[in-house]
Amino acid sequence: MLVWILRTVALLGSSVLAYYIISPDWKGTMVGAACGATLIMLEVALESISLMSFIIGVAGAVIGLVMTKLLDALVLQISNPGLDAMWGKVHLLIQFLFMVLGAILALRKTPELDDLDKDLAAMGRRRGSAFKLLDITAIIDGRIIDIADTHFLSGTLVAPRFVVNELHSMAESQDQMKRARGRRGLDILSRLQESKDIPLRVLDKDIPDAAEVDSKLVRLAREMNAQIITTEFNMHKLAALEGVTVLNVNDLSTALKPVVLPGEVMSLFIMKEGKEREQGVGYLDDGTMVVVEEGRRWIGRRIDATVYSILQTSSGRMIFARAKWDAKQQQQQAQQENEAHQAASEVRAQNEHR
Numbered sequence: 001m002l003v004w005i006l007r008t009v010a011l012l013g014s015s016v017l018a019y020y021i022i023s024p025d026w027k028g029t030m031v032g033a034a035c036g037a038t039l040i041m042l043e044v045a046l047e048s049i050s051l052m053s054f055i056i057g058v059a060g061a062v063i064g065l066v067m068t069k070l071l072d073a074l075v076l077q078i079s080n081p082g083l084d085a086m087w088g089k090v091h092l093l094i095q096f097l098f099m100v101l102g103a104i105l106a107l108r109k110t111p112e113l114d115d116l117d118k119d120l121a122a123m124g125r126r127r128g129s130a131f132k133l134l135d136i137t138a139i140i141d142g143r144i145i146d147i148a149d150t151h152f153l154s155g156t157l158v159a160p161r162f163v164v165n166e167l168h169s170m171a172e173s174q175d176q177m178k179r180a181r182g183r184r185g186l187d188i189l190s191r192l193q194e195s196k197d198i199p200l201r202v203l204d205k206d207i208p209d210a211a212e213v214d215s216k217l218v219r220l221a222r223e224m225n226a227q228i229i230t231t232e233f234n235m236h237k238l239a240a241l242e243g244v245t246v247l248n249v250n251d252l253s254t255a256l257k258p259v260v261l262p263g264e265v266m267s268l269f270i271m272k273e274g275k276e277r278e279q280g281v282g283y284l285d286d287g288t289m290v291v292v293e294e295g296r297r298w299i300g301r302r303i304d305a306t307v308y309s310i311l312q313t314s315s316g317r318m319i320f321a322r323a324k325w326d327a328k329q330q331q332q333q334a335q336q337e338n339e340a341h342q343a344a345s346e347v348r349a350q351n352e353h354r
Helices: 002-022 026-049 051-078 081-117 118-128 136-141 144-149 161-171 176-195 211-223 232-243 249-255 327-353
Strands: 130-134 156-160 200-203 227-230 247-250 265-273 279-285 287-295 302-313 315-322
Touching: 002 026, 051 081, 136 144, 136 161, 136 176, 136 227, 144 176, 144 249, 156 161, 156 211, 161 176, 161 200, 161 211, 176 200, 211 227, 211 232, 227 232, 232 247, 232 302, 247 249, 265 287, 287 302
Parallel strands: 130 156, 130 227, 156 200, 227 247, 287 315
Antiparallel strands: 265 279, 265 302, 279 287, 302 315
């Protein structure tokens, strides 16, 4: 509504001003109305142009105007009467053409601003570890999206072209599981590209003298002075041997898990039996596996267990505990054993009676 009010003011105002300034008759009014209409049409035409394009176009026109001023100074320094006379005739035309040329070139070359940082390897050497290279396991894992959403990562995520090609190859595999993993990886990359929290770039650079993808990734990270994001233990060790910093998602997940100390008592649901005799296995809310000694008899029930050991590695964490036998639990166990004994005696008696 405000725009239409301003357009009406421009049309009427230009007509009134032209009537008093140019000619106090209908001719002056028509000239003013024509100027106002021209202004409105120009405004409508510029409405679809983004602010950034408009600013860049104006900047290009200003640069073209500066170029014509430099040519003016050059012609003035030459001091040739014939050249001065010719320049005086075409000066305005050349000035107009240079302004238009500057605006067109500025608008046409604007997309190339995104290509100024294509040499990411050289930028990595200058900026330090501002780049994080994604390996296949970290992409397929998918937790990198959640980490990026928390704004804990800085810099730019980089997916080398050979990693993307490997994901394409997996997505077209005949093996169903491998094909599903490859498609998931490509979907994760697509979602990362749509994320506004952290930029993702695909780097068209290969390491021809390295055969495996992991070796290529480590070599590229060393050249770029970049870091590698992975979930694979072997990649972690390989990169460490080459002096490359590794961000292991599993290590991050382990570090963020609640701290459990030896001697702490926890309530745990025993789900299945363990590998060793009389062991039971349960899980914490975060997925950490707890091996409970003397826990086999409590499968399918929730008990209290006392932690006595914690094993923490890059691939996860395991907690070892002992079932805590209080008086109530002993009473419940004794009752269950008596009920089982009575049931067995009844069955035996029935068999003897027959």
